[in-house]
Amino acid sequence: MASGSPQTLKLPMILLAVANLVFLGWLLWPWSEAMNLPVGGTTALDPAISLVAYMGLVYWISSGIKEPTAKALSAGAMIGLIAGLTLMVREVLGVRTDPGPAYIQPGLLGVAVILWGVAGLRGSRVAGNAGLGALSGLWSAMVSGLMACAAVLAELYLAGASPNSPDPWKQYQGLAIGNSITQGLVHSLDTATGFLLLGPLAGAAAGLLFAFFGQNQKSQGH
Numbered sequence: 001m002a003s004g005s006p007q008t009l010k011l012p013m014i015l016l017a018v019a020n021l022v023f024l025g026w027l028l029w030p031w032s033e034a035m036n037l038p039v040g041g042t043t044a045l046d047p048a049i050s051l052v053a054y055m056g057l058v059y060w061i062s063s064g065i066k067e068p069t070a071k072a073l074s075a076g077a078m079i080g081l082i083a084g085l086t087l088m089v090r091e092v093l094g095v096r097t098d099p100g101p102a103y104i105q106p107g108l109l110g111v112a113v114i115l116w117g118v119a120g121l122r123g124s125r126v127a128g129n130a131g132l133g134a135l136s137g138l139w140s141a142m143v144s145g146l147m148a149c150a151a152v153l154a155e156l157y158l159a160g161a162s163p164n165s166p167d168p169w170k171q172y173q174g175l176a177i178g179n180s181i182t183q184g185l186v187h188s189l190d191t192a193t194g195f196l197l198l199g200p201l202a203g204a205a206a207g208l209l210f211a212f213f214g215q216n217q218k219s220q221g222h
Helices: 010-027 042-062 067-094 104-127 132-158 170-175 180-221
Strands: none
Touching: 010 042, 010 132, 042 067, 042 132, 042 180, 067 104, 067 132, 067 180, 104 132, 104 180, 132 180
8 A cells, every 4th residue: 555545544643643742842841850750751751752663663564565464554543543532531531530430441441452452353354364463453552542642641731731831840849759740740651651552562462362363253154
């Protein structure tokens, strides 16, 4: 498939990664203060590095590919949008004073993983190759991860982590990790990194599992 094909969401994914990176840098400015966050500043650096890696991976994976691979990516991209919306709803519920029953947030995360598995199953079928189920699931999770990351950063902005305030770092009271506001910041950054790094691993595993399960069911049917 040509690199400009819209089905894989290549360009939107790269643009969303860039937008997330710029927004992250804007929220955490000045970065000299961000480097004082726990673990030697890697709390702030991890999501930034992950977003840069996403740009390269998205371009590399979707460039110069053959038709079966393009079909697998296309299937993953479409289902990834649905899974991404699921994760965004999960994040919105997480900041509400009454998020509902305790099982809702883990349940929504489970739904996203299942959707990545479905993406792997669908990708393997449209591509005619069970092995591409892992790629389809991974791609689906990358789409979802970028969307979820955007939701997390939006929550940070709404919580007041904005350079428009007179001194955005004063609210973190010297970045003392025992402070609840700082803990919230660290949790949000770790959550964004988790979506970006662990999501694709879970997506690839679920996609491969569903693809092989579907292949076995198909073989037994014959």
